[in-house]
Amino acid sequence: MKIENIRPGDIEAESFRIIGELLGDRKLDPRYEHIIKRCIHTSADFDYADSLYFSEGAEERIARGIREGAVIVTDTKMAQAGINKTRIGKYGGQVLCYIGDSDVAEEAKSRGLTRSYVSMEKASRLGRPVIFAIGNAPTALMAICDLAEAGQLDPVAVIGVPVGFVNVEASKERLIRSGIPCIVARGRKGGSNIAACIVNAIQYSL
């Protein structure tokens, strides 16, 4: 295995070329190809060619939301860190995460809930259009569905890509059934990196 000499600015394009080559004859939905390929680029995991679910219009809603300065709320500091803020900031948006807030921790403890759940309740009180990017906590998706069902939240869209073994798949399937505009990585896989990468794929296409 030889190290290739490649200019820094060319690495990403070359990566996407290799991904295309490795996908071979596999056809991706052209509306979502930029998102699917960026998830593969982020993870080197070709499962994302099969597992990503897009509700009709969700991608356009997220794109429009970013252009109109919607707030992006994440469930982890990692997802928050992974989202490129330059363009989002230019459009008047922000990327927020409440998981580390002391009021969230206290309330979660006293009510026997996860901090992720309570941090979504806090986001529901923002009074601004919100795009959720959830890469870790199934309970964050459950909170979003609970709040939407109770008429207390109407998200622009939800990127629902928690990873793991406990309630992960069930929470993603509940999100899909809820009718909330969403992009979901079905199955156990996902992650904060995938949540951030989907936001980035959409903003880079603007």
Add this chain to the structure above:
Amino acid sequence: MKIENIRPGDIEAESFRIIGELLGDRKLDPRYEHIIKRCIHTSADFDYADSLYFSEGAEERIARGIREGAVIVTDTKMAQAGINKTRIGKYGGQVLCYIGDSDVAEEAKSRGLTRSYVSMEKASRLGRPVIFAIGNAPTALMAICDLAEAGQLDPVAVIGVPVGFVNVEASKERLIRSGIPCIVARGRKGGSNIAACIVNAIQYSL
């Protein structure tokens, strides 16, 4: 798929129980089981049961380094965000990342290098014991190897888990051959989440 009612504090233990169940008869090296299982927990990807390489003594060096207040340097803000700082801070350590520094950006541009490469050079001038946690950039691993070969860097250890398609595997194999104490995810997979999770697995075992 039903959502199970589980107490927030029990989710992680239940996840690890399920991972053990899914691993079945597969035996993991007991010295590294906590790290391998946490990588699977973070990614839902069982490839990590096979792909993780541990140079002799690297895990102990990282554990000792954390206890002795070594600095942890990451190549991305995401890996920095994903590392739990409470315990590291208690031992006198810090988690640093220079990728966003303007001097790094300027120097990278003028020398035609990646910011990742130059940020490792910056870390080599810290004058303190450094554990590197590299989850994104092959060029960060190349910089570490170049600096070590030139006698300008002697890391406590390197967690080398970049992800991707261009020079990723070659850079990881070079790190393994270099003799620098290291933990590596062989192949294309890895990521900032995996880099952070390996640091966390080791610090949680202290």
